[in-house]
Amino acid sequence: MLKDFKKFVVNDVILGGNLIIKDGRYVHDFSLRFKYPTKAYRTINIKRLRSPAELLTKVNVHNGIAEVITIRVTPGKTITKKDKALVKVRDKYLSIREDQDITYVSVIERHHASGSIGRGFVTGLGLRAGAVAQSIAHDTHNIVVVGKNPVDMYVAVNGLSRIGGGIVGVVNGKVIGEVALPIAGLMSDKKFEDLTQDINKIAYALKMLNLSYHAAFMTIALLTLSVIPEIRITARGLVDALEGKLIEPILSLRKL
Secondary structure: EEEEEOEEOOOOEOOOHHHHHEOOOOOOOOOOOOOOOHHHHOOOOOOOOOOOHOOOOOOOOEEEEEEEEEOOOOOOOOEEEEEEEEEEEEOOOEEEEOOOOEEEEEEEEEOOOOOOOOEEEOOOOOOOEEEEEEEOOOOOEEEEEEEEEEEHHHHHHHHHHHOOOOOEEEEEEEEEEEHHHHHHHOOOOOHHHHHHHOOOOOOHHHHHHHOOOOOOHHHHHHHHHOOOOOEEEEEEEEEEOOOEEEOOEEEEEEEE
C-alpha cells in the first residue's frame, strides 16, 4: 500500500497475510530459516600483502616518466573508454600525484589465494583522497581496490579481509565506513535495519572521498567486467574488451 502514488512511497506491506511493513517501518517478527554453511563465510582467500607497494606497478627505471593506458569511466554509466595519461616513476614504481584526475586500481584474485594481482589506472572516477576496496566485482567477484595512495589501499584490502568481504572506505590510514557481506563476499546475514545503518555509513564515507554520485560502488564493481567495452581490468591485468585480449598498460617509459 502506497503513501504517495506518484513518488511510489511504500507505507504498508502485507505478505502471506502478515503485516510486514507498517507506516514505513519493518514490524514483522522474522527469524532466519536458512543457515549458510561455514564455507560460505570463508571466501576471501588471498595471499598476505607484504607491503602497500605490491598494489603498484613496478618498472625497471628508477626515476622517470611513463605514458600509460587508463580506464576512463563516466560515473553512473557502464561503458568505459581507453585513455592515456603521463605518470611519474619514483623509486621504480609508477606514481600518481594527489591532484591528478587519476586513481590507482588493483584487482586481487580472492578465491584460490593464487597471489595474482592486476594493476592499472582509472580516470574520471572523481576520487579525491583515500581508497575503497570491495568484493563486489563482476563477474568473478575478486577484490577490486581503487585509491589515491597505496597505504590507504593496503588498509582497505586488509579491512575487507577482516570482515569477510563487502565494501570498505579508508582515508588517512583509517577505516571510515564498511559494509560486511560475509556470505560469499556478496551478501549480508544482518537484519534489514542493521544493514541499513551500515549502508548509510558507507554512503557517507564515499561522499567524504568525493564519490557522492548514485551507486558509486557499482561503477567500481564494473571496472572488472571484461565482456563490456571498451577496456577493463582483471586479476590478470588490463583487458581490451573489443579485442578480447590482455594488453600492456605502459605505452612508453623514459628515464629522468
